[in-house]
Amino acid sequence: MIRDGEDSFKTVGTPTLQKNVKISCRNVNVFYGTKQAIKDLSVDIADKEVTAFIGPSGCGKSTFLRCFNRMNDTIKCCTVTGEIIIDNENVYDKKVDPVLLRARIGMVFQKPNPFPKSIYQNVAYGPSIHGLAKNRAELDDIVIESLEKAGLFEEVKDQLNHPGTSLSGGQQQRLCIARAISVQPELILMDEPCSALDPIATGKIEELIDELRQNYTIIIVTHSMQQAARVSQRTAFFHLGSLIEVGNTNKIFINPEHKLTQDYITGRYG
Amino acid sequence: MNRTGLQTKESNARLNLIKAGLKKRYFKERVFRFFGMVAILTALAMLAILFVSITGKGYTAFEQTFVRLDITFDTEMIDPENTGAKDVHSKGDYGGIVKKSLRQMFPDVKDRRQKRDLYSLASSGAAFQLRKMVLSDPSIIGTTQTIWVPTDDDVDMLMKGHIKVESGVSGRIKPYKLEWIHSLKDRGALEKRFNRALFTSGDSREPELAGIWGAVVGSLYTMMVTLLLSFPLGVATAVYLEEFAPQNMWTDIIEVNINNLAAVPSIVFGLLGLAVFLNFFGLPRSAPMVGGLVLSLMTLPTIIIASRASLKSVPPSIREGALGVGASKMQAVTHHVLPLAMPGMLTGTIIGMARALGETAPLLMIGMVAFIVDIPTGIFDIATVLPVQIYLWADSPERAFVERTSAAIIMLLAFLLLMNAAAVVLRNKFEKRW
Numbered sequence: 067m068i069r070d071g072e073d074s075f076k077t078v079g080t081p082t083l084q085k086n087v088k089i090s091c092r093n094v095n096v097f098y099g100t101k102q103a104i105k106d107l108s109v110d111i112a113d114k115e116v117t118a119f120i121g122p123s124g125c126g127k128s129t130f131l132r133c134f135n136r137m138n139d140t141i142k143c144c145t146v147t148g149e150i151i152i153d154n155e156n157v158y159d160k161k162v163d164p165v166l167l168r169a170r171i172g173m174v175f176q177k178p179n180p181f182p183k184s185i186y187q188n189v190a191y192g193p194s195i196h197g198l199a200k201n202r203a204e205l206d207d208i209v210i211e212s213l214e215k216a217g218l219f220e221e222v223k224d225q226l227n228h229p230g231t232s233l234s235g236g237q238q239q240r241l242c243i244a245r246a247i248s249v250q251p252e253l254i255l256m257d258e259p260c261s262a263l264d265p266i267a268t269g270k271i272e273e274l275i276d277e278l279r280q281n282y283t284i285i286i287v288t289h290s291m292q293q294a295a296r297v298s299q300r301t302a303f304f305h306l307g308s309l310i311e312v313g314n315t316n317k318i319f320i321n322p323e324h325k326l327t328q329d330y331i332t333g334r335y336g
Numbered sequence: 337m338n339r340t341g342l343q344t345k346e347s348n349a350r351l352n353l354i355k356a357g358l359k360k361r362y363f364k365e366r367v368f369r370f371f372g373m374v375a376i377l378t379a380l381a382m383l384a385i386l387f388v389s390i391t392g393k394g395y396t397a398f399e400q401t402f403v404r405l406d407i408t409f410d411t412e413m414i415d416p417e418n419t420g421a422k423d424v425h426s427k428g429d430y431g432g433i434v435k436k437s438l439r440q441m442f443p444d445v446k447d448r449r450q451k452r453d454l455y456s457l458a459s460s461g462a463a464f465q466l467r468k469m470v471l472s473d474p475s476i477i478g479t480t481q482t483i484w485v486p487t488d489d490d491v492d493m494l495m496k497g498h499i500k501v502e503s504g505v506s507g508r509i510k511p512y513k514l515e516w517i518h519s520l521k522d523r524g525a526l527e528k529r530f531n532r533a534l535f536t537s538g539d540s541r542e543p544e545l546a547g548i549w550g551a552v553v554g555s556l557y558t559m560m561v562t563l564l565l566s567f568p569l570g571v572a573t574a575v576y577l578e579e580f581a582p583q584n585m586w587t588d589i590i591e592v593n594i595n596n597l598a599a600v601p602s603i604v605f606g607l608l609g610l611a612v613f614l615n616f617f618g619l620p621r622s623a624p625m626v627g628g629l630v631l632s633l634m635t636l637p638t639i640i641i642a643s644r645a646s647l648k649s650v651p652p653s654i655r656e657g658a659l660g661v662g663a664s665k666m667q668a669v670t671h672h673v674l675p676l677a678m679p680g681m682l683t684g685t686i687i688g689m690a691r692a693l694g695e696t697a698p699l700l701m702i703g704m705v706a707f708i709v710d711i712p713t714g715i716f717d718i719a720t721v722l723p724v725q726i727y728l729w730a731d732s733p734e735r736a737f738v739e740r741t742s743a744a745i746i747m748l749l750a751f752l753l754l755m756n757a758a759a760v761v762l763r764n765k766f767e768k769r770w
Binding site: 135137140142165166168169172173175177179180181182191192195196242245246248249 | 582583651653654655656657658659660661662663664667671672676
């Protein structure tokens with residue numbers, strides 16, 4: 067086991083994969099002004115799997131997540147260096163259009179943030195701005211399909227015209243997931259999607275994530291180690307902007323290589 | 337046992353300490369509440385005094401004394417050659433007809449000076465009224481009709497009790513004129529009626545003919561120009577600065593300048609308008625167009641500041657949600673942020689417009705203070721506005737303008753009330769929770 071010392075912040079485990087790679091990140095650095103939030107991070111994300119990012123608050127896992135769809139662009143003093151290659155294309159290449167990128171990568175946020183519009187409009191928004199539906203009937207189909215996939219349709223089928231904000235917190239979050247999958251993304255980013263939800267709603271979302279894994283690559287940031295253990299196939303542990311350890315979830319939770327990982331998952335700090 | 341006793345004692349002492357402090361805290365709260373109530377009551381009292389004094393002075397202006405005259409539309413005086421032509425009719429001696437009718441009512445009056453006083457019983461507007469009747473219906477020429485015409489403002493003031501005759505000499509109303517008035521009253525030929533002229537005419541030298549409609553229309557045109565210029569410009573500026581502009585020295589300078597502009601005295605904007613719009617661009621003087629331009633300059637900073645505050649209050653999660661599904665920045669703003677910020681923007685705009693509606697000083701500089709009788713028909717016509725009309729009337733020496741000034745103030749306040757009510761309604765209608 068690696069203990070504190072010279073090489074303690076070098077990534078251990080299996081950061082690189084031989085096959086089935088969806089995203090490969092190489093030497094990613096993120097700065098907020100002069101403060102470095104992500105330090106020289108390299109990792110591969112597997113296709114059609116759930117990868118969980120865990121770590122104490124302020125370790126940079128959300129910041130790193132927001133690099134994938136260039137959400138950090140909206141923060142004024144934020145700069146990103148290095149490569150994030152999704153399907154042979156560097157996300158930070160000048161030729162890449164962030165709007166197109168975000169159409170390929172769905173995102174679910176920490177706090178449910180449905181638009182203050184009807185449930186239908188919430189889900190239909192993405193497909194309609196991208197022109198994915200030729201007519202109203204097709205749009206209806208997309209909305210219903212997305213709501214079904216998000217496990218929400220049965221609950222809201224009679225109130226599609228009610229405001230999305232009138233739903234309960236868990237329903238709102240599933241509405242946000244429906245909104246994210248309505249544009250058929252390849253990758254879904256989830257930034258602590260259950261932190262504002264009660265255990266029952268959390269359970270529903272976790273089931274949903276497990277189902278979505280069939281069709282989508284999912285990266286989930288979570289504070290709950292049980293959640294990471296339940297839903298993910300691979301887990302990455304972050305600490306102070308560095309990726310400490312990454313590997314199969316089972317291995318990380320049962321037999322971590324790094325002292326910091328072990329301390330964190332056993333609750334000794336964090 | 338001993339320990340618990342000690343603990344209880346300690347905790348009792350602590351509770352007493354808190355209790356003693358609590359009294360002080362509640363006392364402070366009561367004092368604060370008292371001062372708050374005093375402040376609100378004072379404000380309400382001032383408002384009540386304002387309303388009572390203005391309506392008390394102004395309500396009489398909604399009535400005007402009329403005198404009943406038996407008018408003979410004498411063919412000799414209107415159309416002696418019986419041409420039937422409109423331009424001949426419009427040149428008829430209608431003043432003479434009115435005078436003749438008054439002479440018939442008081443046949444004893446022979447003295448020239450007394451005759452002149454007799455003629456002054458009826459308003460000089462009576463002649464215009466007769467001409468209008470003839471022009472709209474020439475068949476009445478040659479007939480005799482009973483017509484109510486407005487009296488002169490002196491008679492009106494006397495009837496309303498604003499001129500006290502009992503208290504001694506009144507220079508304006510001579511004893512024999514007073515007798516005529518009493519005689520008319522006894523005959524039932526004097527009557528107070530609703531003052532339509534106040535709402536339908538433009539300004540006039542004669543108080544009984546003066547109305548605020550010209551000023552109202554001028555105000556509406558000016559406000560229209562102001563709104564059409566300042567709302568889109570202000571909102572666009574706010575959206576650009578808040579959502580798109582990079583944060584650098586230049587935007588900081590712009591922000592400081594906008595905040596400063598909001599505090600610039602309005603007369604300075606008037607001078608600017610005079611120098612730029614009138615002298616440099618050669619736009620017409622006294623026009624609602626120029627008034628609107630000047631008031632836009634004045635209102636813009638208010639709208640920009642209110643709109644930016646309103647944009648800032650839209651939670652960033654809404655923007656992120658829109659960007660997250662692949663909306664472009666512009667789409668995120670127009671589809672989601674702007675609708676949420678709109679109530680605040682509208683409130684800011686209406687508050688700015690209400691300020692502009694009540695503004696006098698900058699309009700004095702661009703000539704909207706002129707004496708204008710005609711009702712403006714477009715934004716390039718000469719016009720005046722409500723507050724300037726109030727200023728003009730308040731400056732007039734005739735006693736009858738005092739009540740008309742108050743009446744105009746009532747109208748202005750009604751307009752402001754309407755606008756503020758609209759702001760509340762709009763805000764409630766568009767406000768959404770998230």
